[in-house]
Amino acid sequence: MTKEAAQISATLLLFAAMIVPLMTRGWPLWARAAWQLAAFIALTYLVLRTVGSPFGPEFDTVQPGARIWQQLIEVGWWLIAAQCAIGIVRLFVVFEAKPRETRIVSDLMAGIIHLLTLFAVINFVFAVPVGGLLATSGVIAIVLGLALQSSLSDVFSGIAVGIERPYSPGDLVWVEGGIEGRVIQVNWRSTHIATPNGDVAIVPNSVMAKARLVNHSMPTNIRRVSITVKLAANELPDRCMAVLNAAVKTCMLLSATPPPSVARTGLEGDGVAYDISFSIPSIEVLVAARTELLGHVQSHLRHAGIALAVPGVPIRARLDVPSAATLLQESDWFGVLAESDRILLAEHLVEVWFAAGDKLMKQGDDPKVLFILASGTVEISNDTPEWPEVIFRLGPGSSLGAIGMITGTPYAATATALTPVTAYSLDKQGVGDAIAVRPDLVKSFEVLARRGQEMNRRDVVARQSDDAEAPEMFLSKLRSFLRKISETPRSEGQRRRR
Template sequence: MAKDNTTFQQLVDLAQTPKKLHSSLLFAFFFFLFSFGVRSVLGYLKARGIGSDVVFHTGDKAFILFMTIGVVFALRWLMADAPFSFLRKYTVAPLIRTISTLLIYFGAIFFLLHRLLGINLTPLLTTSAVLTGVLILSLQDTIKNLFTGLWINMERIVAKGDWVKVGDKEGKVMEVTWRTTRLLTRDNDYIYLPNRILAEGIIENYTFPSPLHVVDIDIAASYKDPPNIVSSALLDIALGTPSVLANPKPEVWLTHFSDFSVSYRFRVYISDYRDMFDVKSELNRKIWYAFRRKGIEIPLPTRVLYHHKPVDTQVPQTTVLASLKNIDFLSFLSEEAMKDVAASATLETFGDGEVMVRQGEQGTTCYFIQSGTADVLAREASTGKDVYIASLKQGAFFGEMSLFTGEPRRATVVAKEDTVCLVIGSAAFKKIFVENPNVAEKLSSILAKRATELKEATAKSISQAEDAAQKKILHKIKSFFNIN
């Protein structure tokens, strides 16, 4: 199926080939047709004994003129237009294309001057050589820029679309001309660099030959935080960031010990250098939230005595009890059991875009949203893609099956804004189940009903997504073939 789609896309690309490609071939065909038409008419007149020497001489010149013009268009198509249009992977740069076209035109002009007008080009070429020497001496920098531009294109040093750094100038290559290379900076400013600067300086190309780019973040944690815990938290952040590549794998190194902290280097890989600052900002933001949830301290480089209190993740029992009583599968618990559950509750804060739980991962906690919103996503087995199921708002909860059975998460939940959750672990219910086994039976009945509802909602959402995709494809087909 993928092969058929590739073939179809190639046909679409061919249909969208620039008109200049077709016009060169069309002009070549017409001029060849005119030249052979002239030759045929002259042959017919000679065979019938019609016409004078002047007519035949003029006809021969017309034949040479039309044939030369046809050859010019054919060579232009062969040397410039065709490679530029078809060989997209090995594209002929505009500079080389322009020079090739000019050489063809000058060659045709010299040929016509000699054949049609009988001009002796030897003195002209001799004079041109002298003038060329004078021009070369007076235009050294310009000529150096020209040949450097050719070298840049032929060696594929930089090309349009590459992110490069030349000296202290960084930007995206917008164009390489015969004289300058034009860069667009992140500040949306244009920089015009003479090509000779590229030849004389050091060029860093962040796009070619590989678009992969490393993003390093140096982070510190306190001595009380075990290195394995810190490394695990950082790797989980990378796993939950879509713009970070899974291969090559993210890495964490413990780099050194200082007076007040342990230093780590967090390395991830991205596919486009343009996104480097956005990715680094997103990772730093997620590090703050993740470290705060896990109680990992980012120490300050100072030796003053701290008088502030640590972040209190325990929640007042009155707040927890009020929340638990509004939950259907816990509302039947006794007051004493409710207090036992409330005593173990903690608060966790998630930032926009953070994965709160991931489908397939093991878990023993349940989350109750105190503020913020989150989206529920389920992975479709046939495609492996996450499908939107529902949105969760304040008062909603998720993870109850993992809380009571320890089974893997059935869905992925992603925060859509800063979201604060009340988190309860399974250890809080062990004492309740031992003292009152009937509670487990009631819970299993309620949870089975919720699991069935989730399965039905997933199937409905997938069906709606398939219907929407089918309508979108149908619209594209009708639009492409102009079907009303």
């Protein structure tokens, strides 16, 4: 190959080397590195045929135009060499599976390679000594380093973060100083954290490198949390443990694996401390999970008559357990009735007990009774073989089965006792006996029809679909139910009332 042909081929290859990268941005790193290496090898051969060694080129001294052409080819060779070196560095330092922010190290190395390439071009292509230039640039670098000390600290801290990777975009982190949120970006200078308040905290990388940091997303998103409840010292320990365990089992937001646990951790004259440990699927639901748990703990303790401890004040008397009439008063369903009507119905409630695992109601059964829970936890589940699921869990004070009994709709779910359960039951015969004592109770029951649409949505045991019935239809069914039980013969003295 002649010298002129080599120059033309080298020029065409340089154009190709500039155009092909624009067309191969979607290629993997290894493919782009392979292309750059192949182009560099081919261009090296052509440069050797044109000007000799790139480190000691022999340019044309007769024709100025040919000399400039050869110098441009030599400059292009150094640029291709730099790109090839950068491609190989990125291939070993940055992998496709890593986030964009981890390229800080390779970007810094690319900058160093470009700087060295600039000095090489000045020295070998244009034959300008770089000794004085290096000395001058060293002084400038020192001045700039002192002026940009803080920024350089952030940059090198960002490099350390990129290498160590204590967190990545998407991780939920806590940073010493009260900053907590989800990492949305890691760049050269800072880390951006989206806080729960809707703000973005921009923390310099130098601060992130020095501060204590907790990554809530590593090794998994599941978090273990503990809360402490201090109960009155006059209560039986086993009873307190049973009530707290029932409260924990009522929660829906806690993870089943690892399971929650309750342990006694302190004993003093004014109270006994119990630690409730539980897991949540993500730290983002911590507030909601803690609120749910504390609410159920309060409800279960109140219905069990167990008082919270008061620091420095020993509690000796037990709290009053809510009566059947109180449960009716606080019930979403029966709370709208007049006090006299609730008292009358409370006299016809029958106290029943269930062991853990017993079925209070079974999906598909005809509704015959309603329950008001006094203690324990009941799980409402869908037993459909194709799509079994837990719908909800109920604790003390909740009622179930009222609408099904009134409307005659078969139970759409199964109610299972997760713990020993105490409940008050009321069947059709009990309602009929109450109406026999006070016929005006029929009008009070019709008041419930005004809330029929809302309660039909909330009574998951009775619900058949998500479409709520019109209040007029519910009122019709209620009147039909009251008419039937009014016509049913009743035998007094055959029921145990409370």
